[in-house]
Amino acid sequence: MTTQPYDILIIGGGMVGASLALALQPLGYRIGMVDAYSFGTSRQPSYDDRSIALSYGSSLIYQGMGLWDSLQADVTPIRQIHISDKGHFGAARLSARQEKLPALGFLVESRVLGGCLYEALESSTVEQINPAQVVNIASLAETLEITLEQQGKTEKIPCRLLVAADGTHSKVRQLMGGAVTREPYQQTAVIANVTPEKPHQYRAFERFTANGPIALLPLSDNRCSLVWTHTPEGAEQTLQYSDKAFLQALQQAFGYHLGRFVKTGKRTAFPLVLSKAQSVISTRTVLIGNAAQTLHPVAGQGLNLGLRDIAQLAELLASGELEPGSTAMLQQYARARQPDRETVIRYTDSLVKLFSNDSSWLGHGRACGLMLVDRLSPLRRLLTRQSMGFRHRKTRLGRGLPLQRA
Numbered sequence: 001m002t003t004q005p006y007d008i009l010i011i012g013g014g015m016v017g018a019s020l021a022l023a024l025q026p027l028g029y030r031i032g033m034v035d036a037y038s039f040g041t042s043r044q045p046s047y048d049d050r051s052i053a054l055s056y057g058s059s060l061i062y063q064g065m066g067l068w069d070s071l072q073a074d075v076t077p078i079r080q081i082h083i084s085d086k087g088h089f090g091a092a093r094l095s096a097r098q099e100k101l102p103a104l105g106f107l108v109e110s111r112v113l114g115g116c117l118y119e120a121l122e123s124s125t126v127e128q129i130n131p132a133q134v135v136n137i138a139s140l141a142e143t144l145e146i147t148l149e150q151q152g153k154t155e156k157i158p159c160r161l162l163v164a165a166d167g168t169h170s171k172v173r174q175l176m177g178g179a180v181t182r183e184p185y186q187q188t189a190v191i192a193n194v195t196p197e198k199p200h201q202y203r204a205f206e207r208f209t210a211n212g213p214i215a216l217l218p219l220s221d222n223r224c225s226l227v228w229t230h231t232p233e234g235a236e237q238t239l240q241y242s243d244k245a246f247l248q249a250l251q252q253a254f255g256y257h258l259g260r261f262v263k264t265g266k267r268t269a270f271p272l273v274l275s276k277a278q279s280v281i282s283t284r285t286v287l288i289g290n291a292a293q294t295l296h297p298v299a300g301q302g303l304n305l306g307l308r309d310i311a312q313l314a315e316l317l318a319s320g321e322l323e324p325g326s327t328a329m330l331q332q333y334a335r336a337r338q339p340d341r342e343t344v345i346r347y348t349d350s351l352v353k354l355f356s357n358d359s360s361w362l363g364h365g366r367a368c369g370l371m372l373v374d375r376l377s378p379l380r381r382l383l384t385r386q387s388m389g390f391r392h393r394k395t396r397l398g399r400g401l402p403l404q405r406a
């Protein structure tokens, strides 16, 4: 490692950090990316067994980054979303055809996305530093000095802009003294890939039940990616079930929209929390992705929001008008991201709370709401556009266009 400052040092090489490094790569900055794990190892926590619903807007961002061509072969399109509330009438259907688009979004296995990002990083100019941990951050006159611990040794490296993409428990956020509000949902998501008897026909299902939402999203080979929310005790029990008992319990909760469930893969649990940094900027530092906000996966918005953080940051750094890490640049970034961030956090949190409440009048209200969404095209359009990540297409990457440094 040299002591020449990095223009941009990214801490965290998960889905968000690695995507940012690749988005910035054509701009000619000196970029370093640090991760606690060696890339490509199965211990890397960002690339686990979950599958990710990428919104149509996110597919445009990857297109602008030049990655969509290699990803496209491994994604499954979502052509319809079916939203229902168990035990109540009414359902809402959102469809790609109504939007005159090939898909509302795409499902990708996070390991596959990781493989694609790392292949691109291998042939990039991004300097990868791993396995390494950040242990200290000091503010100097025109840079930050980051102390990294790597294989028992410490090293200090300067940078002009530090990007924290180190996830929910961000060490950078802690070291910078950033306040965070945390609200555990007392819910745990159990994920698994399951195979139903009937073809999924590229439909995604969001079914709200008294115990929590069930999302079933289309994957290749007629598999479906399941995200099933439980109480922590319910999740523990669900993990203990035999495959047969698990499929029976799922059948009972989800119903027969896809016929019988015939097969399940490995089950994994994720405790769910809403975590929100009070500010996404501090001295020469910006927080993005889960380090800035961690959401309930009910609406599949976490990575999609993180990709829009990336598109905005890349747009500012491409303009060349503001020095990376300068106060003016950071403030412009925070201002630009606030409306989208606030809307998605509120939307996701309200959805969890509205549909986790079992009061009967709320149940009737939800049923009416779903019927209204189904029947009123402006309302349906608004919800569809929100799901597709279409309401914030102000950046070049957000419109699927490549970035160039001005």
Ligand SMILES: Cc1cc2nc3c(=O)[nH]c(=O)nc-3n(C[C@H](O)[C@H](O)[C@H](O)COP(=O)(O)OP(=O)(O)OC[C@H]3O[C@@H](n4cnc5c(N)ncnc54)[C@H](O)[C@@H]3O)c2cc1C
Pocket (backbone or CB within 6 Å): 011, 012, 013, 014, 015, 016, 017, 034, 035, 036, 037, 044, 045, 046, 047, 050, 051, 052, 053, 054, 132, 133, 134, 165, 166, 167, 168, 170, 171, 172, 189, 191, 227, 270, 288, 289, 290, 291, 297, 299, 300, 301, 302, 303, 304, 305, 306
């Ligand atoms: C069950 C489930 C389903 C989901 N489904 C969807 C979906 O359908 N659509 C969607 O958009 N989102 C979804 N999400 C959310 C999405 O997975 C996250 O928003 C996304 O993974 C966040 O990525 P990240 O890179 O910000 O953080 P992380 O994935 O947590 O990555 C952080 C990285 O930082 C590294 N790191 C941590 N600490 C340090 C340190 N001190 N020093 C160096 N490196 C460090 C880690 O090794 C890791 O590589 C889902 C989440 C869950 C739990």
